[in-house]
Amino acid sequence: MQIVDGGEDAGPLADRAILAELRNPSTIEAAWKLTTTGRFTGDICRCPGDTTIALHDDSGVLITSASLHGYGNISWERQRLHNDLHVADPAALHLLLATHGVPDQIPLFLTPLTDLLNLHEGHPQFRPAGNAGRQHLTERAVPHVLHPALLPLTGQQAGALSTTQLDAMNDQLTAAAPSPVDRAGILLSWLGRLPIPAEAYWGEGALIRHLLADIPRADIATAARHAPTAHTTMGVVNLALHSGDDGTLTTAIGPALRRLLPAVPTPPHSH
Incomplete structure (x- = not known):
C-alpha cells in the first residue's frame, strides 16, 4: 500500500x-x-x-x-x-498516516477540535483592549505576568508587536516560569483557547507562537504529554499548522487525540 x-x-x-x-x-x-x-x-x-x-x-x-x-x-x-x-x-x-511520514495530518484535527471546544469566533473577531478585554485574558488562561502589557492592546495588536516588545514579554514570562517545559505548557494552553480563525492565527496566536519558538520542540512535546488536556492539545495542533512537525508533536499528542476524538460506532451494513 x-x-x-x-x-x-x-x-x-x-x-x-x-x-x-x-x-x-x-x-x-x-x-x-x-x-x-x-x-x-x-x-x-x-x-x-x-x-x-x-x-x-x-x-x-x-x-x-x-x-x-x-x-x-x-x-x-x-x-x-x-x-x-x-x-x-x-x-x-490520520495518526497512522502521520506516524508513517505522511505530512500535514495533524493540522486536519483543527476542525474537529474547534467543534469540540466551541472555539468558533464571534464578534469582535479579536480581543478588545482595556477593561472590555480583561475577562478574555482570564478566560484564556493568559499568564498574569503578561496582563499589564497585553491589557492596553487589542488581540490584533498583540499579533503585530515589535521585536523589542516580544523580547520583553519573553523575558517576563521566562522570569515567572524558568522551566521551558512549564513555560510551554502555559503557552500551549493559552494558544488552545483562542477563537478560530482570526485570534488564533493572526492575533494572540501569532504572539504565542513567537514565544514558543524559543522553546525546544522536545520540551514542548514533554509539556503536551504531561498535561494532555483538550486545550493543550489544540495548542499543539495550532503550532503544527503554522510551523510543521517532524513527528515529535504527533507522538506527544497522539494518545490525547484518540481520547478526545474516539471512533464512532458503525451500524451494520454501513461499510
Whole structure:
C-alpha cells in the first residue's frame, strides 16, 4: 500500500511522489480497515483531494485507489462509485498516516477540535483592549505576568508587536516560569483557547507562537504529554499548522487525540 501525493486531478499514480509505503501486513490490514469502515455520505466532496492511497497486489499491479478529502473523508474509486465514505475512526487513520511520514495530518484535527471546544469566533473577531478585554485574558488562561502589557492592546495588536516588545514579554514570562517545559505548557494552553480563525492565527496566536519558538520542540512535546488536556492539545495542533512537525508533536499528542476524538460506532451494513 502506497500513499502518494495529489488527489483526483494529479495525474497518473505512477508519476507521483510517494509519501509513505506500508509493507508490514498488519499495518496494511489496519490501514485497510480504517479506510473502509464508516458510513457513506451519498455525495462527493467538490475538491479533488490532496493525497491518494494506492493498493497494489504482490506483483505491483494496482488493485484500487482512494483520494483523501480532509478529516476522515475518503473517496474510493470516485469516478465509478461517486460516494464518499466518512470513516468511523478518523483520528486513528490520520495518526497512522502521520506516524508513517505522511505530512500535514495533524493540522486536519483543527476542525474537529474547534467543534469540540466551541472555539468558533464571534464578534469582535479579536480581543478588545482595556477593561472590555480583561475577562478574555482570564478566560484564556493568559499568564498574569503578561496582563499589564497585553491589557492596553487589542488581540490584533498583540499579533503585530515589535521585536523589542516580544523580547520583553519573553523575558517576563521566562522570569515567572524558568522551566521551558512549564513555560510551554502555559503557552500551549493559552494558544488552545483562542477563537478560530482570526485570534488564533493572526492575533494572540501569532504572539504565542513567537514565544514558543524559543522553546525546544522536545520540551514542548514533554509539556503536551504531561498535561494532555483538550486545550493543550489544540495548542499543539495550532503550532503544527503554522510551523510543521517532524513527528515529535504527533507522538506527544497522539494518545490525547484518540481520547478526545474516539471512533464512532458503525451500524451494520454501513461499510
